[in-house]
Amino acid sequence: MRIAVIGAGGVGGYFGARLAAGGHDVTFVARGRHLAAIRDHGLRVRSALGDLHVPAASAVAAIADVGPADVVVVAVKLWDTEDVAAQLRDVVHAGTRVVSLQNGVHKDGILRGHLPPESVWGGSCYISSFIQEPGVVVHNNTLQKIVFGPYGGDDDLVAGFLDACLASGIETEASSDIERVIWEKFVFLVGLSATTSTVRQPIGVIRGHRRSRVLLHDVMAEAVNVGRAAGVKLEPDFAEDRLAFCDTLPPTMTSSMHNDLEQGNRLELPWLSGGVADLGHDLGVPTPRNQTVAGILAPYEFGRPAAGS
Ligand SMILES: NC(=O)C1=CN([C@@H]2O[C@H](COP(=O)(O)OP(=O)(O)OC[C@H]3O[C@@H](n4cnc5c(N)ncnc54)[C@H](OP(=O)(O)O)[C@@H]3O)[C@@H](O)[C@H]2O)C=CC1
Numbered sequence: 001m002r003i004a005v006i007g008a009g010g011v012g013g014y015f016g017a018r019l020a021a022g023g024h025d026v027t028f029v030a031r032g033r034h035l036a037a038i039r040d041h042g043l044r045v046r047s048a049l050g051d052l053h054v055p056a057a058s059a060v061a062a063i064a065d066v067g068p069a070d071v072v073v074v075a076v077k078l079w080d081t082e083d084v085a086a087q088l089r090d091v092v093h094a095g096t097r098v099v100s101l102q103n104g105v106h107k108d109g110i111l112r113g114h115l116p117p118e119s120v121w122g123g124s125c126y127i128s129s130f131i132q133e134p135g136v137v138v139h140n141n142t143l144q145k146i147v148f149g150p151y152g153g154d155d156d157l158v159a160g161f162l163d164a165c166l167a168s169g170i171e172t173e174a175s176s177d178i179e180r181v182i183w184e185k186f187v188f189l190v191g192l193s194a195t196t197s198t199v200r201q202p203i204g205v206i207r208g209h210r211r212s213r214v215l216l217h218d219v220m221a222e223a224v225n226v227g228r229a230a231g232v233k234l235e236p237d238f239a240e241d242r243l244a245f246c247d248t249l250p251p252t253m254t255s256s257m258h259n260d261l262e263q264g265n266r267l268e269l270p271w272l273s274g275g276v277a278d279l280g281h282d283l284g285v286p287t288p289r290n291q292t293v294a295g296i297l298a299p300y301e302f303g304r305p306a307a308g309s
């Protein structure tokens with residue numbers, strides 16, 4: 001299968017490298033020092049499930065340099081989605097499918113705004129991975145899962161990508177209710193990212209203290225209320241379900257937003273707690289806790305603020 005990966009970072013680098021190791025023809029679009037390092041030494045992935053090395057020739061600098069692809073995997077940070085979506089217009093043909101593994105509930109609407117809607121599958125992933133240094137992606141533990149599926153109706157092309165992922169050793173599911181799947185992850189991620197980032201501690205600390213545990217629950221409950229008001233079929237008690245799920249996680253687990261905060265990187269805050277607050281505002285659903293989280297973290301949205309700025 002011919003696969004193009006837009007963004008060779010934690011997510012795209014990891015899953016793309018697994019697919020390449022599985023024998024698929026994978027082209028990575030990368031940029032900056034990461035691209036330069038990949039061109040010098042290839043893309044190296046350090047993973048608890050076995051290290052991987054992708055040859056330098058697999059990387060290109062521009063989306064326009066991607067040849068015909070069966071599946072395009074979008075794995076850039078959320079602020080780059082609009083730009084990538086516009087550039088993908090020339091790459092997506094009748095038999096091409098685009099699947100975003102990004103977080104949040106806004107990304108597919110952006111892609112569908114630029115591309116034929118039927119070409120965009122919904123997608124979600126569970127993994128903890130990051131660019132350790134240019135050319136090197138680290139996959140922290142053994143979790144690595146993709147769920148994807150078409151929006152409405154069947155699509156004969158789903159089976160090919162499902163088989164490609166499974167045969168490459170990626171835990172993968174095809175879903176006939178992908179919107180709900182994406183929202184279910186969103187609810188959990190909003191809770192995890194809001195609490196780990198504001199408290200600056202991993203999930204074990206958050207769930208272990210009565211008040212921060214209540215905050216975790218309430219932040220997720222607001223996301224559930226917003227999703228239900230938007231027509232997503234989330235169970236009314238889904239926040240309780242996710243709180244129980246949080247109790248099963250390793251105590252050291254944290255969110256990519258908390259990691260980005262600690263590194264002084266830009267945050268996806270406007271699409272996580274900020275996104276819940278904005279959607280809640282539009283739908284008339286109160287979201288006081290997510291608004292508070294978005295306010296506390298706002299000064300860090302574009303990286304660590306300079307002292308006194
Ligand atoms: N990392 C994780 O553990 C998880 C992340 N996610 C989600 O996946 C998405 C991607 O996250 P992650 O992999 O961590 O992000 P990274 O920052 O690690 O990787 C994104 C890469 O894409 C590059 N990029 C952006 N735009 C372009 C472009 N137009 N052309 C070429 N390269 C481009 C970035 O370059 P530059 O640095 O120059 O901007 C960067 O190297 C996010 O939405 C995130 O929330 C989901 C699950 C887990």
Ligand SMILES: CC(C)(CO)C(=O)C(=O)O
Binds near residue numbers: 103126255
């Ligand atoms: C919760 C996790 C690690 C699961 O993939 C995630 O998506 C994130 O923190 O961005």
